[in-house]
Amino acid sequence: MGGTLLIEVDQVAGIIADPRVAAVTLTGSTEVGAIVAAQAAAVLKKQVLELGGSDPFVVLADADVEAAAVTAVKARYVNVGQSCVNAKRFIVEEAVADAFVAAFTAAAAKLKVGDPTDPETAIGPMARANLRDTLHDQVRRTVDAGARLLLGGEIPDGPGCYYPPTVLDHVRPGTAAFDEETFGPVAAITRVADADEAIALANRTEYGLGAALWTSDLDRARRLTRLLDAGAVFVNGMVASDPRLPFGGIKRSGYGRELGAEGIREFVNTKTVWIGPAV
Known part of the structure; x- marks a missing residue:
């Protein structure tokens, strides 16, 4: 009962x-x-x-970059980025980083912010004002530490706890958006030299909920999934729960x-x- x-x-x-x-x-x-x-x-x-979680979304140089970027936008911004299993840190090999960032930012810029009851809306308000204030503080501290703000990053005027889709590039360990859980529509992109650095930075977090790994080499994927510190690893897809x-x-x-x-x-x-x- x-x-x-x-x-x-x-x-x-x-x-x-x-x-x-x-x-x-x-x-x-x-x-x-x-x-x-x-x-x-x-x-x-x-x-x-x-x-909580600070899930990494790892994109290696041999990945389908366009598919990865499209999925990454959904993985980050679904439910206004307010989910423990949202992708939060995007760790991308330098060889494909420019292409990934361009595709990701272009897709994020198209997300409509507005009334959550409107079927066309992709980004509704955040749950509470204090959550938005915390998120904005994380963005400002990360930018002040050297990250590049490519999209969003400003609290809009008007009623409601809205925060725009935000993209931060060149985010490094030791900064707020990398080290802390960002519970809202903010994407932190970190560029790495190779797969070894990608896995090392993916694991450089106090959290270990989910992780996504993008590569066309499934044999390498099988090896790397064992190295990722996470309760769930999704290869060429976004982390999601399944009954x-x-x-x-x-x-x-x-x-x-x-x-x-x-x-x-x-x-x-x-x-x-x-x-x-x-x-």
């Missing part, structure tokens, strides 16, 4: 401690995940946490798995029964 409880934040710990609750699962921020995990651990209850497949992260993106058979087993207790000979 289940139900929905509409409760305040200060009531959560009490609900978790209630003996009728056997386990806890959360999809949310890393900060809130740590709090919920501590509350559940205090009463020895299993948790599954699907938390048939397990989904979840590593590092500060959480632990445990949702969906698929593994997701069901997370909340199934294994019971050992041994029966001796009848007396």
Whole structure:
């Protein structure tokens, strides 16, 4: 028997401690995940946490650049960039970086910003004003650190928490848009010399939810997917959840798995029964 409880934040710990609750699962921020995990651990209850992410979208020199750019725009800007599995860092080999950036920026510039009930709108308002302010601060700090602003980057006048599709090029590790989770319509593009540097920078994050890898060499793809620190890797496609497949992260993106058979087993207790000979 289940139900929905509409409760305040200060009531959560009490609900978790209630003996009728056997386990806890959360999809949310890393900060809130740590709090919920501590509350559940205090009463020895299993948790599954699907938390924040800074997913890399790696484009190697032998990739179909046009297809990668089209998919990258969708992967970054779907749901106004407000998803843990949005692609957030675009790591591109220098040999194809100019072509990728040109195609990506041109496609992003065509996204219509406006009323989310309008079928033609691609970018609606962000969830809250403080989220927009945080995102804009990340953009300004990244530009101040040397990144190039190619598109957007300014808070528009008028009502609503709107932020335009924004593209930052030449983003380097150590800057806000690379190191922090950017939860909104901002794309950070980093150029690398080769595949080895691409994988190294893809893994240079405290998160490990999803990753995308674009290459025409599937044998190399099989090798490189093993090197990417992520709970899910999609080759020549965008990261997405699928009820048939397990989904979840590593590092500060959480632990445990949702969906698929593994997701069901997370909340199934294994019971050992041994029966001796009848007396």
